[in-house]
Amino acid sequence: MEEAHVGVFAISVAADMASMQVQNLRVYERRGLVSPGRTPGGTRRYSHNDVARLVRIGELLAEGLNLAGIEKVLALEEEVARLRLLISVR
Template structure:
């Protein structure tokens, strides 16, 4: 038996009302997050916002940042910078692997100059 949509953390299963109820938030706040490009849920064929578990986690994180006094503009920038850092870390790790592979292919007598 294959996996179910509920098993996929990226599956857009939850409506604005359901997420607002789960997290004890106002639906208007969730709409503002979307309008400010902070959390962009997917849309159903009828145009309704649909949230995945991953997006719900992000909403919870945003709420914590907002509770610390950050504006939605600042929160959006923090999220962008965190994404950039993740990308850079992956690039650094890939570069390290390439360097290690190149060093492993190099003969021993070349690795220690006389």
């Protein structure tokens, strides 16, 4: 199986996997909510981690959060994960 952070999916495939419209993925990228990899030609390539993040964004949107709120929630979730990892290493 491929590494979860390696970009393998085209934008249309990632959008289908996350049940979103392609133009939404472009908005989320512009807002910094997701950062897909790029091929040498500039084509976006989404990883399994990117798709999971898009699914999480969809969940938060369904809960009524706006993009600014989602940005804060995702940052806090990343911080919690980082701290948990730090604690488990000790």
